Every structure is written in structure tokens, then in C-alpha cells.
Amino acid sequence: MTASLIGKELSKILNADIPVYRVDLSQIVSKYVGETEKNLAKLFAKAEQKKWILFFDEGENFFSNRTNIKDSNDKYANQEVSYLLQRIEDYDGLVIVATNLKSNIDDAFARRFQSMIEFKLPNEQEREALWSNILPDERIILRETQLIPNLLKYNLSGGNIVNVVQYACLKAAKENQPIITLENCLTGIRRELAKMGKTL
Template identity: 50%
Template sequence: MNQQLRNFILKSLKSESVKDISLEGTFSDVLGKTTSHEEGFILLMALTPHVYPSFFDEIIKEVYPEGGDIPELGGSRSENHRGMFPTGETVQYILAKNEIEKRLKVQQYFNSNHWFNKENIVKIEDVKDSEPIMSGKLIMSKETVHLLCFGENLKPKFSSSFPAKEVTTMMNWEDFVMNENIRKQINYIKLWIKHQQTLLNDWGMKKQSLPGFRTLFYGPSGTGKTLAASLLAKEFGRPVYRIDLSQVVSKYIGETEKNLEKIFTQAENKDWILLFDEADALFGKRTSTKSSNDRYANQEVSYLLQRVEQFNDLVILTSNFKNNIDEAFLRRFNSIIKFQKPTPEERLKLWHNAIPKKVSADEKLISQLAKNYELTGAQIVSAVLHASLLAIEKNEKTLSKENLLSGIREEFDKEEKPFSCI
């Protein structure tokens, strides 16, 4: 393909016929899109510097062996990359030469409505207002480069440009103890994930509804909010990324919005689930405007409201208290699920799930613990972990009453709650 592309460009520069190569459908299988000849060419041009850095310089040298430049070919260089980057002008000249109508058609591949831009495949770098738009270099995302080269999706690394980490779990739905109301509401989210495309496209609901799905999980810590998000992702083979709010929220005006925009842009059309854990810091209630700080804080909330509505996949917010979330968000949630502390019957199931299979515990004791101590699922797991370590230290295969109560006492101490032995 490199040699074909080379010949194609050389013949174009020499004003010869270029009908001997067709790039139609070149990347269709990998991208899941039917690509035209022009789209295939643009993709190859953007990809080439990543795999063949000297490609364009060698072509220019072949045209001008004694040295020279081709201004109409465009091109750009950077501090790190020594070779030439193709620009919008490069594509425009090779595909359209000086034919105005064709040049304008080429520009349409880089507008905001084209799937190149919508799916963050290829873009033209922003230039100064005084410079031609097409003079910006072609930018292909790292994920797209990896996909085209190796045929697999590249998961983003945690960084300043993507301050989010993937959340996974080894647990399954049968490990998640929930009441019937939560089960029904979780199932509603599952139905949306399964039938989103049918609902919006085949049934024509795209005009009446927003593109994505927004849900709020609220309730005390340790009641399974994050676990539920992880299990949804696991069931449908989708990654869920928990946003690191410490890296997102900034005291500087406009920086929070910029940080969030990086996340939403990367996540667009990727079938990712975005999880805003302890979302109060971002989605909190707007206040009356008494100072410039209040005004900018309200602008952040307004931006978030608009951006979350535009996101076309699943967004999950978690909070300890529903009332901490701005009412404008609450009105736009597709579902709001209340996670409560488990009942004695649910606690008994949680105790049974948490106890390792290779050890034993007195069934009557476990029933008493479930009845007398109001612990969340996370606290029960933590108490069992505590008791298990004490048992391992003594080379025991049984979780004793003493060790289990020690683990429960530890959980009560964390919350500074009074503890009494049964």
C-alpha cells in the first residue's frame, strides 16, 4: 500500500492520471464504516507519519532531486517530529489540484458533521484566525492509529488529558444483593444499553429524546453504587471510566470545563460508560449570584448540564445525597436509583457471599451478626477481610466470633459509632 500511495501522490504532483489506485473501502472492516476513495486517502495520509516518518520528504526529494519545495502541497513540521506532517492543504491539492468545486468538497470531510470529527478519527489542527483553516496539520487520535495498525482498540492511559481510570470487578450480579426496586431500575438501564440503536433509529425516537442515558445512583457509602456501574460494564463488555475529580476541578476560570471536554471528546462514540463518583463537587446546586466566583461556578454547572445532554452513551453519577445535585440535572436524568442500607435478610446474604469458600463460620453466629449490626455490603466485606487475616495469622480455617467482632468493631470505629458485643 505504501508504494501504491507513493505512486498515486507522485503522479498527482506531475499532473498525470491517478486512476490506477482506488482506496475505497480500505479501512471499512476495521472502522465499521463504508469509506469512500477520498476518505480512505485522508486516513492513509494522516496515518503515514506515524509508521513512515520520512515518507513525504522522500516524495518531494524525488520530484526535486536537487532540492526544492512545493508550496501548494502544504505540510507542517513540529519540534519532535523531523519529517513533514500532511495538512489539509496537502490532501486538498493531491485530490483536487486547482479545481475549486473539488477543493471545497474535500473541505467537507473535515467539518463538524462528518464522522471523522464526530468519532474523533481525524481532525485538522486549529490555526490562528488569520491563517487558512486547511493549513492545519492532519491529526489522528492515538486510539485510531493503534486500531488501524493492529486491529484492536487501545484503552486510554490516565493522564492530564484523560483524568479517568477504568473500574473493573471480579464479582458477578449474583454477588450483588439488591432489593426488587433496585433490580427493576437496573434492568431498565440494561434495556437501554441493549436496545438504544433500535429505539432511536428504527423506532424514530431520535427526534424526541436526547442521545444518551443519564442516571443518578444515590445513597450511603458502601451500598453498591460503584459496583452496580462496574457490573453493567462487565455484562455488556463496555469499559467504565471513573472520573478523577481532583484532576478535573480547577480554581482557575474555564479550566474545569476544558478538563471535562477532553474526557467527553475522547469518550464520544466509544460505547464507554462515564462514572462521576461523589459527583456533588461538579453537579452541585447553583447558588444565588453574589460574586464573580458564584457566577463562574454557575457557568460550570450550566456547561456540564449541556455537555452531559450531548453525550451519546451512558453517564452515571453517584452521590450520598440526592438533594446535593442541582435540580436541573435531576429533571434530565432518565433514572434515579436510591441505594439503601441492606435489611437484616439482605445482610445475611452479604455475609454468606463475603465469607471465603475455604473457611467456615458458625451459621448461628452469622445470623446474629446480620440481625444485630447494621453494616453495608462494603463494611461486611471489610469485616470479613479483617477476621480472615487474624485467622490466617493463627493458621486457623474458621472465622471465630472474636475475630469477626473485632472486624465489626473496626468498621464502627471508622464512623465513630458506639459498639457493643452480642
């Protein structure tokens, strides 16, 4: 969302259409030697022509730490990272990288970032607003007095909350239930925390 807003603001300032292009890992990385570099070359050539803002979501997958070379796979992986580093340096445009794993970003990339912005987890008041906006009203009974207060104590991001609600809605539909239950929400929260290596 932030990348999109930056694109909109830059478009206004420069009085030009500056699209934000989200780079899809599956379309870039290849198991065949040299293909990833070719895909990156095509991407950057097109981005320069179209004046795109390049947005690398889950950047740790693209900009990961280079490893000690133990076999040919490590060698090629390091070559891909080095090639991407070179293309980023040469790119005459804006590149935005988002990650939840800053420690996994290669130091050579981190040194070249002009700005780093930390998005902190929402506080309790913000989480209440998120739960209220994301939960579908028509499927909740006693939501203000029962459901949301019981969910506020869990320190989740907006993305986590979206995933929890989607899970609870799917469970309600599967069970042919007219409401989203606290139990299903808590199961969804456990799933989200497990992704982060945490427990309820």
C-alpha cells in the same frame, strides 16, 4: 457493578464493545480557573469518540447544588456545574450517576435524569449472605455460631460490610491474631456508622 452490567448488556444488544468509563474526580477538578472546564471538554470529546458510557461515582461531587454567589470561588464553582450540565445535555451517549446524597444533586441535573433507581439497604437474609461471602473462612473460628449472628442486626450496605471486614482483617494482622474478632468487627461497624453520622 450495576454500571458495568449495563455496559455488558448494551454491548450484547448492540453487538459492539461499549466500555464503561469511571470518571475520576481528581483527574477532572482543578483549583485553577478554567482548567476544570478544559478537562471536562477533553473527557467528553474522548468519550464521544470512543462511545463510552460515562459513570460518575459519588455524583454529588460533580453535580452538587449551585450556591448563592458570595465570592469568586462560588462564581467559578457555579460555572463548572453549569458547564457540566451543558456537556451532559449535548452528550450523545449514556451517562450514569451514583450517589448516596441525592439531596445534594442540583435540581437542574435531577430534572434531566431519565430514570432514578433506589438501591435499598440489604435485608437480614441478604446481609447474612454478604457477611458469609466476604469474611475469609480461614481466619474465622466459630463464625456461624458466634460472629455472623452478632453482626446481622446492624443495617449496613454491602460496601459498609466490605469496609468492616477489611478493617477487622487489618487489625488481626497488626495484632498478629489468627482470627477476626467480634470486637474488631464492632469497631469497624462504629467507624462505618460514624461516616454516616450515626452511632452503634
